[in-house]
Amino acid sequence: LAKTTQPISMDSYEGQEVNITCSHNNIATNDYITWYQQFPSQGPRFIIQGYKTKVTNEVASLFIPADRKSSTLSLPRVSLSDTAVYYCLVGENSGGYNKLIFGAGTRLAVHP
Amino acid sequence: EAQVTQNPRYLITVTGKKLTVTCSQNMNHEYMSWYRQDPGLGLRQIYYSMNVEVTDKGDVPEGYKVSRKEKRNFPLILESPSPNQTSLYFCASSFLGTGNTEAFFGQGTRLTVV
Numbered sequence: 416l417a418k419t420t421q422p423i424s425m426d427s428y429e430g431q432e433v434n435i436t437c438s439h440n441n442i443a444t445n446d447y448i449t450w451y452q453q454f455p456s457q458g459p460r461f462i463i464q465g466y467k468t469k470v471t472n473e474v475a476s477l478f479i480p481a482d483r484k485s486s487t488l489s490l491p492r493v494s495l496s497d498t499a500v501y502y503c504l505v506g507e508n509s510g511g512y513n514k515l516i517f518g519a520g521t522r523l524a525v526h527p
Numbered sequence: 528e529a530q531v532t533q534n535p536r537y538l539i540t541v542t543g544k545k546l547t548v549t550c551s552q553n554m555n556h557e558y559m560s561w562y563r564q565d566p567g568l569g570l571r572q573i574y575y576s577m578n579v580e581v582t583d584k585g586d587v588p589e590g591y592k593v594s595r596k597e598k599r600n601f602p603l604i605l606e607s608p609s610p611n612q613t614s615l616y617f618c619a620s621s622f623l624g625t626g627n628t629e630a631f632f633g634q635g636t637r638l639t640v641v
Contacts, residue, residue, distance in 0.1 A: 445626075456615065456637070457634060457635065458635055459617075459632050464628050464629060504628065506626070515560075515619070515630055516572075517570035519569055520569070
């Protein structure tokens, strides 16, 4: 069971790029890396998923080195509305379904 | 609009009074699950279902029941609620498939048991 480690909290300012790194040393060959965002009292929201190298969508980029033992979520030019908890998940492939196991997440605070 | 709908959003009940929290999704997803979220403990899976009439326990199933009679609905049943079940509950759904980790979550149900 792959365990993830990420910073408990981070602070940033509007307009800056934020990089949140997640460590997952015992990631399995079939595991994918996924990031979710959660606002207070709302359900988590899928941001991005990757297996290796770099993935980019309209919201974020995900960088995964060749050994896949870590990954970095990059949020370009954050705004106040990006203040949220960000979770790094490493999928546990179980019968074709990746069980979602949430850790403590990183609490990002964006300041004016 | 693709969504997962939970009801009610807020519920205060008394110990021992049976209750049901409903969950419905309109995306034809095979997989549905329930989580509870508590301060300091994060999100923990209660039960999950991989298809109609197929359910299984998650990490914290004690005190809960579920059923999956239709693909779109996955109600969470508390037969005899206790104060330690006071929590924020989320329903989620997704397609089954190797490598798929994109799940859609409901807006949450805040339950208080007194």
